[in-house]
Amino acid sequence: MASAITASTAPPSGAKHSVLLLRRANDYLAAALRARYHVLSFYDSGEPLPAFLAASAAAEPEPPRAALVVGGGAIRVDTAFLDAAPYLRCVVTTSAGLDHVDLAECACRGVLVAGAGEVFSTDVADHAVGLLIDVLRKVSAADRYVRRGLWPVQGQGDYPLGSKLGGKRVGIIGLGNIGSSIARRLKAFGCVIQYHSRRPKDTVSFKYFPDVTSLATESDVLIVACALNAQTQHIVNMEVLEALGEDGVVVNIARGGNIDEAALIRALKGGEIAGAGLDVFEKEPEVPTDFFSMDNVVLTAHEAVFTTESRSDLCDLMIGNLEAFFDGKPLLTHVLPK
Amino acid sequence: MASAIAAATAPPTGAQHSVLLLRRANDYLAATLRARYRVLSFYDSGAPLPAFLAASAALEPEPPRAALVVGGGAIRLDTAFLDAAPYLRCVVTTAAGLDHVDLAECARRGVLVAGAGEVFSTDVADHAVGLLIDVLRNVSAADRYVRRGLWPVQGDYPLGSKLAGKRVGIIGLGSIGSSIAKRLKAFGCVIQYHSRRPKDGVSFGYFHDMISLATESDALIVVCALNDQTRHIVNKEVLGALGKDGVVVNIARGGNIDEAELISALREGKIAGAGLDVFEKEPVVPAEFFSMDNVVLTAHEAVFTTESGSDLCDLMIGNLEAFFDGRALLTPVLPK
Numbered sequence A: 001m002a003s004a005i006t007a008s009t010a011p012p013s014g015a016k017h018s019v020l021l022l023r024r025a026n027d028y029l030a031a032a033l034r035a036r037y038h039v040l041s042f043y044d045s046g047e048p049l050p051a052f053l054a055a056s057a058a059a060e061p062e063p064p065r066a067a068l069v070v071g072g073g074a075i076r077v078d079t080a081f082l083d084a085a086p087y088l089r090c091v092v093t094t095s096a097g098l099d100h101v102d103l104a105e106c107a108c109r110g111v112l113v114a115g116a117g118e119v120f121s122t123d124v125a126d127h128a129v130g131l132l133i134d135v136l137r138k139v140s141a142a143d144r145y146v147r148r149g150l151w152p153v154q155g156q157g158d159y160p161l162g163s164k165l166g167g168k169r170v171g172i173i174g175l176g177n178i179g180s181s182i183a184r185r186l187k188a189f190g191c192v193i194q195y196h197s198r199r200p201k202d203t204v205s206f207k208y209f210p211d212v213t214s215l216a217t218e219s220d221v222l223i224v225a226c227a228l229n230a231q232t233q234h235i236v237n238m239e240v241l242e243a244l245g246e247d248g249v250v251v252n253i254a255r256g257g258n259i260d261e262a263a264l265i266r267a268l269k270g271g272e273i274a275g276a277g278l279d280v281f282e283k284e285p286e287v288p289t290d291f292f293s294m295d296n297v298v299l300t301a302h303e304a305v306f307t308t309e310s311r312s313d314l315c316d317l318m319i320g321n322l323e324a325f326f327d328g329k330p331l332l333t334h335v336l337p338k
Numbered sequence B: 001m002a003s004a005i006a007a008a009t010a011p012p013t014g015a016q017h018s019v020l021l022l023r024r025a026n027d028y029l030a031a032t033l034r035a036r037y038r039v040l041s042f043y044d045s046g047a048p049l050p051a052f053l054a055a056s057a058a059l060e061p062e063p064p065r066a067a068l069v070v071g072g073g074a075i076r077l078d079t080a081f082l083d084a085a086p087y088l089r090c091v092v093t094t095a096a097g098l099d100h101v102d103l104a105e106c107a108r109r110g111v112l113v114a115g116a117g118e119v120f121s122t123d124v125a126d127h128a129v130g131l132l133i134d135v136l137r138n139v140s141a142a143d144r145y146v147r148r149g150l151w152p153v154q155g156d157y158p159l160g161s162k163l164a165g166k167r168v169g170i171i172g173l174g175s176i177g178s179s180i181a182k183r184l185k186a187f188g189c190v191i192q193y194h195s196r197r198p199k200d201g202v203s204f205g206y207f208h209d210m211i212s213l214a215t216e217s218d219a220l221i222v223v224c225a226l227n228d229q230t231r232h233i234v235n236k237e238v239l240g241a242l243g244k245d246g247v248v249v250n251i252a253r254g255g256n257i258d259e260a261e262l263i264s265a266l267r268e269g270k271i272a273g274a275g276l277d278v279f280e281k282e283p284v285v286p287a288e289f290f291s292m293d294n295v296v297l298t299a300h301e302a303v304f305t306t307e308s309g310s311d312l313c314d315l316m317i318g319n320l321e322a323f324f325d326g327r328a329l330l331t332p333v334l335p336k
Helices: A028-036 A049-056 A079-084 A103-109 A121-137 A139-147 A150-154 A177-187 A212-217 A238-244 A261-269 A289-293 A308-326 B028-036 B049-057 B079-084 B103-109 B121-137 B139-147 B175-185 B210-215 B236-242 B259-267 B287-291 B306-324
Strands: A018-022 A038-041 A066-069 A090-093 A112-114 A169-173 A192-196 A221-224 A249-252 A275-278 A297-299 A334-336 B018-022 B038-041 B066-069 B090-093 B112-114 B167-171 B190-194 B219-222 B247-250 B273-276 B295-297 B332-334
Touching (some): A018 A049, A028 A308, A066 A308, A079 A103, A090 A308, A103 A334, A112 A308, A121 A139, A121 A221, A121 A275, A121 A297, A121 A308, A121 B121, A121 B139, A192 A212, A212 A238, A238 A261, A261 A275, A261 A289, A297 B139, B028 B306, B066 B306, B079 B103, B090 B306, B103 B112, B103 B332, B121 B175, B121 B273, B121 B295, B121 B306, B167 B175, B167 B210, B175 B190, B210 B236, B236 B259
Parallel strands (some): A018 A066, A066 A090, A090 A112, A169 A192, A221 A249, A249 A275, A275 A297, B018 B038, B018 B066, B090 B112, B167 B190, B219 B247, B247 B273
Antiparallel strands (some): A112 A334, B112 B332
16 A cells, blocks of 8 residues: 655656646636646546546656545546546545545545545535525525515415524434534524434534434434435435424435435425425436425525635635645645545 | 503403404414403404594493504504594504604603513524525525526526625614624624614624724624614615625614615625515515515515414513503513
8 A cells, every 4th residue: 555645756847746627617726726737627628537537647747646526426536437547646525525535445545535624614504504594484485475576465464484493403414514513503593402423422412312213203403414425325214204293394415315305305295394405416406396396495506515715715725735745745634544 | 641550450340351453463363362351453343543443432341451563564653543542551562673653652641562572582583694694695596596497507506605704784782683693603703783872791893883884894784673763774875885795684674774775786786685574665575676686585574483473472461461460561661
């Protein structure tokens, strides 16, 4: 296994290190990269991925030892990818989640992985709370009502009441950086916080539930804030939704795959739960049209992570990780080595 | 001036006290009232207000000494009203605001006024924060985008803006303003405020005037009462000082903002967005807003949740019982 810390090898004077860019957007991030590195951009190459990776092996003066990849499922850093790019020693991902990187394979090959650290935590947490308030207090639904000109016509007497946040028992699934940030915010609203994760956390005073169904039974709200992996696929399923109950609400800012989407649609249609706030879907950007006629759901376009400020923080972090790698220093936000 | 605490006068055995109900909704509140009191409902009477009030004077065994009134401008507890109902000794309002009650006139006549206390504070604060997040993070706009099927076609929605570090200027730091401050601190916002006088025991930055608050803020949240001094407290100059990246949230009264200037400022990109629960001529909302993607519009619902409806009912009954028993009101606005 290669050394976990790569020895620094400076390219010939004046030349820049090469970096693979596996990210569609030709944006701020891409521009910052091009200023510092020789960028080999997959989406600009027009080639199929295996051909692109094979051709990159011949890049001068050196093949790209680092790759910048975004999440979202388009490109997976898996065995096939790593086999096609054996020159790669470091993967820097710009997404909050890591489900698109085969961490076990990377570890096995001594490939370093840098994550997004806490760059996104606050923005994702803010968005989760925004979705929850929207669902409980019907903000977007009211906005539709007003824009359609219904307020003067139908008045307020018939407008359905929202529900108070204070006192609601909020069950957070996954109490990492994002889950903890959500908890901190909702405490200020008077919510009661409880959680499920693989193991209880010693440092928190919130009530722990060893499984999601018992959490759901005792909660008014479920917020999905866990990583997507084999164990958490469909962690919110029909049984959990039924346990949550007809006044219950679900918010998902994690991954679409964390919820059984078909079961969620059935539960909403059948009134088994009261509403949902969703930033992620199983087959983004395709969103089941069943949701479009529902007034008690809020749908956003996987934007929980995105603000102009976090994009700029992310850029700084990404460059920081690449520079650390090329200088032979420890990554700033290393996922591997652990 | 009549005694500020009305002497208890029990009606004849078996009879209920009479109460004027000046509220359109025939709902839980009205039903609970009818269980305890003889209710004279204006909206059910079909009579014009002066006639209704005059007729109520003749009620046996006693005219209604208390009235329950909601806000919203439909009925004003002003000089004309009080002249027409001299038997009235207590007004209980179910609204968060008091701009529909002429407090000076009531004080002059020794009419007690009970407000809604803090029943609404948390719900209004929650809604204000919800509107702010929505405007900054484009929640409703993204929802429209997704429902129109644009995500697969046009790609990602434009970036929103982070809450942490935003300087939030709160106009009016009463119980609602303080509740908003407490919530936004948890998001990492910097809180500052303007009110008539600085508040003791509060560590937030105080600004003597609106222009300086707006100049130094990224967001303004209007949380003050509506009165002569605060009408159009957010005006063209304030919006100009707030600047093109600034946002405004209003959960107070439509009249606190110069709505025409707000529309111009939004159209011209002089501010970045707005979240509005109240409007100058509710329920009529200027159609200019409907084509704007950077505004969020709700139908004066900040106070309304099922839980607060029930809390309000308890409070209102509690105030009426206190009045009829000759005890101090639970949530007195008058006497101060």
